[in-house]
Amino acid sequence: MDKLKSFLEKHFGHTAFKEGQREIIEAVIHGEDVFAMLATGSGKSLCYQLPALWKKGTAVIVSPLLSLMENQVQELKQNGIRQVAAYNSFLRPQEKEHILRHLADYKIVYISPESLQHPEFASRLEKLDVSLLAVDEAHCISQWGHEFRTDYLRIKEIRRLAGNPPCIALTATASADAKEDIIEKLELTNPLIHCDSVDRANxxxxxxxxxxxxxxxxxxxxxxxxxxxxxxxxxxxxxxxxxxxxxxxxxxxxxxxxxxxxxxxxxxxxxxxxxxxxxxxxxxxxxxxxxxxxxxxxxxxxxxxxxxxxxxxxxxxxxxxxxxxxxxxxxxxxxxDGMLPRRMLEHEFPSGEEIRMVSQDPDRPESTTSRFLMEKYGVEEVHARFLQFYIHKWQQTARTQTLEDFISSVVQRRMEWKLQKLNQKEYWLHQTGSCRRTALLKVFDEHNKNTVTPCCDVCGEYTMHVEHQRKMQEPELSWEERLKWILHQ
Known part of the structure; x- marks a missing residue:
């Protein structure tokens, strides 16, 4: 009898694994590191949920998506899996304290990369038997990832603190450069690498x-x-x-x-x-x-x-x-349309004035926190976290540059790279001579393996099947029924 398949059916109600899932799950169960690029909707969450239930100890799942954490916690509880919690900003202080006190009682704990840095959580983690560390939306850890976040860069420190448990990095989209960067930043050792095609032929x-x-x-x-x-x-x-x-x-x-x-x-x-x-x-x-x-x-x-x-x-x-x-x-x-994305890119980073103000303040403490930067200088949270990380990084270097020049050079490099990606996107929009799908796949080092029909507006026009009669309007739910839906009942 296939124990893993029986386990899948018992806890998740599925009778078979999707392509690639079993290979990934077996690697995690056997203590290997994994990098997995799985197409959106292909069952990424099962790749860490099943090993988390199978293995002894507590699995820590790092995710930037608070709503996804809540949804997955509710779905697991609906499946009869009660030893699961999400530690995030949605919780009241007493709820956070309860989770921290009973951390070892959970099989799965979801947490944001920001909350992962909290000293209280880190100190409890050090004493916890961590069965695995899963990093969802792992492209956020890469400087070449489209949603780079500095809080992700500290995950490797937390992993060491937890005794270097096996780590699985998951993403739906990552270029070749981003993939290598993720593996390096998380310090994955001889990882199993599984990459689905990003092509969506339908x-x-x-x-x-x-x-x-x-x-x-x-x-x-x-x-x-x-x-x-x-x-x-x-x-x-x-x-x-x-x-x-x-x-x-x-x-x-x-x-x-x-x-x-x-x-x-x-x-x-x-x-x-x-x-x-x-x-x-x-x-x-x-x-x-x-x-x-x-x-x-x-x-x-x-x-x-x-x-x-x-x-x-x-x-x-x-x-x-x-x-x-x-x-x-x-x-x-x-x-x-090209004007607004450029203005938005400029606002993603601290301004020159903010960098100057923070860098030249003689009263700025050595251990600068993002909260301090927000309260003293009025810097918005995303900028404060960016500044905090690079102040700390500058303090660890030989300091051949001033702090202001160091942070400014980082911002300039990031801006140039983001503008390059925007220009790449705009070139793709305006080109009319070659297949759009082929050009899109090339970004991910892929080639068209099969002829796709219908493909794109360059290869040939296509009119989607029009539903001659749209479905009847569903009756409005009562407030009681809607409340039940929200509460997943």
Whole structure:
């Protein structure tokens, strides 16, 4: 009898592993390090959840996605797995303290990379029997990853503190440079490397240049009137998400909602659950929505504004067609669209004035914390964490540069690299002579293995099957039924 397969069915209700899962799970169970690039929706979470239940001790899962942590905790509990918790900013202080006191009683603990640095958690971790360390969205650890975060760079220190348990790094998209960087930064030893193809053959890729905003809106109205539902529309601002949601409701009479980082946690959670349960036809969102969302029947992803790099774009279009049915990626762009992503890139890093102010302050303590930087200088949290990390790094160097020059040079290198990625994306948008899929795969060192039909707007036009009669509107849920859905009952 296959014990691993029986274990899978007993705890997760699946009768078979997906491609690559078993190989990865067996490696983790046997104490090996693993780097896995798995296509969105291919069952990444099982690759650490099953070994966590199989092995003795507590598995620590590092993830930047608070909503995903909550969802996975609820799903595991629904499957009868009670020894699981998420340690994050959603919790009240007494709830955090309870988890810390009972850390050894859990089989799986989810935590954000920021919370992982807290001294209280680190001190408890040192005494804990850690069965494995899983790093989700591992591209965040790489300087060549599209969502690089400095807090991820300290994970290797925490791993050493926990006695160097086996580590599994997971991501859906990573270039060859990012993959090597992740392996180095996490200090993975002779890891098993498993890389799925990033190609989504069932997604037709369409790019359309428009003269202005009015043309884009009209195209959006037309597409929303004919495309099969449900769908997603990505925009680059909170205001535009609200604006387009109202526009589609009015023009197309569809159930549409906005989703962005300016909404309360409760509102975001409600919209997310409504979309997952097909109560919402179309969601207009910023890139705050999508990571960790497993909805198999999304028929189209429209980029009303284009993403700032090819890796983000690949991850975002991968939310369509997870059920294997034909789906659409549509990008609309006009001449004015290139201005905002450049302004947004500038705001990702501390300004020259902030760097100067922090660097030249004689009263700045040697052990500078992000909280101190936020409170004294009024620096926003992301910038404060960036400054804290590179102040600490500068203190560990030979200091051949001043602190101001050191941090400024880091910002300049990062900006140049991000602009290079943005230019690469824009070149892809404007080229019309070669297959878009081939150019997209080249970013990930892949080549077209099979002829894909339909492929993209360059290879040939394609009209998605239009549902002649859209499904009957589902009756509105009562507040009691909606509450039950939110609480996963």
């Amino acid at each position: 997604i037709y890729i369409d790019v359309r240049k428009k003269k202005n905003e009015e043309e884009k809106r009209e195209t959006l109205r037309e597409e929303c009137s004919r495309l099969p539902l449900p769908g997603m529309i990505y925009v680059n601002s909170r205001l535009k998400a609200e604006e387009l949601a109202a526009f589609i409701r009015e023009e197309n009479g569809l159930k549409t909602s906005a989703y962005h980082g300016g909404m309360s946690n409760e509102d975001r959670r409600l919209v997310q659950q409504q979309f997952l349960s097909d109560e919402i036809d179309i969601i207009c969102c910023t890139n705050a929505f999508g990571m960790g969302i497993n909805k198999p029947n999304i028929r189209f992803v429209i980029h009303y504004h284009y993403s700032k790099d090819m890796e983000s774009f690949m991850q975002e279009i991968g939310r369509a067609g997870r059920d294997g049915r034909q789906s659409l990626s549509l990008v609309l762009h006009d001449a004015a």
